[in-house]
Amino acid sequence: MLALLHTSPRHVPVFDALRDADHPGLELRHLVDEELLSRARAEGPEAVAGDVRAALRRAAGLGARAVLCTCSTIGQVAEAAAAGIGVPVLRVDRPMASAAVALGPRIVVLATVESTFGPTVALIEEEALRAGHSVAVGARLVPGAWERFETGDAEGHLRLVSAAADAVTDADAIVLAQASMTPAQHLTTTTIPVLSSPRPGLAAGAEAAGGPGPVLHPGE
Numbered sequence: 001m002l003a004l005l006h007t008s009p010r011h012v013p014v015f016d017a018l019r020d021a022d023h024p025g026l027e028l029r030h031l032v033d034e035e036l037l038s039r040a041r042a043e044g045p046e047a048v049a050g051d052v053r054a055a056l057r058r059a060a061g062l063g064a065r066a067v068l069c070t071c072s073t074i075g076q077v078a079e080a081a082a083a084g085i086g087v088p089v090l091r092v093d094r095p096m097a098s099a100a101v102a103l104g105p106r107i108v109v110l111a112t113v114e115s116t117f118g119p120t121v122a123l124i125e126e127e128a129l130r131a132g133h134s135v136a137v138g139a140r141l142v143p144g145a146w147e148r149f150e151t152g153d154a155e156g157h158l159r160l161v162s163a164a165a166d167a168v169t170d171a172d173a174i175v176l177a178q179a180s181m182t183p184a185q186h187l188t189t190t191t192i193p194v195l196s197s198p199r200p201g202l203a204a205g206a207e208a209a210g211g212p213g214p215v216l217h218p219g220e
Helices: 013-020 033-041 043-063 074-078 096-103 116-129 145-150 154-168 179-186 196-208
Strands: 004-007 030-033 065-069 090-093 106-111 136-141 173-177
Touching: 004 013, 004 043, 004 145, 004 196, 013 030, 013 179, 013 196, 030 043, 033 043, 033 116, 043 065, 043 074, 043 116, 065 074, 065 196, 074 090, 074 116, 090 096, 090 196, 096 106, 096 116, 096 173, 096 196, 106 154, 116 136, 145 154, 154 179, 173 179, 179 196
Parallel strands: 004 030, 004 065, 065 090, 106 136, 106 173
Antiparallel strands: none
């Protein structure tokens, strides 16, 4: 069983759908705590370290063989809190960061909340160092998108995100920093690769949990 730590209930159907498409038979257990993101945005990610550790312990106690943190703002905190939990703890955006580094040195990170930039940029730089590459990472906020997401205006949220991606001209890769931005990946018209985290992140989580291998779709 793979446990997923979310900071929004809207992520639950996204990962269930990916599981059904790519990892049928993988048992998921969703743990949702919206307060973690609210506090991390207001006080900084380290402020919720104790609560994140408690959530990870709870997941392990429920029988999870691995935990996937789907929130990019607290992903770094979740990885750091893994010691003593007894199961692997992964952040959903690490595979995406690795893929971005492989595409080239100019990487633009798009986010709808500013608290995401620090952890995401640090992660990309960490993956670049691990790969022996030099990167220049730019961070661009999508104004108004988060407010639309919070009020349930999914169409408006994704329209703003896709427009921001299409406005990028000086990058080798565009990173959508938050899982909630993922559907905009398919609305963009830019020729620059646009990367999102849920699919590769779930694949890494499934592997860590010892779940069934991924289904290969035509053309992949």
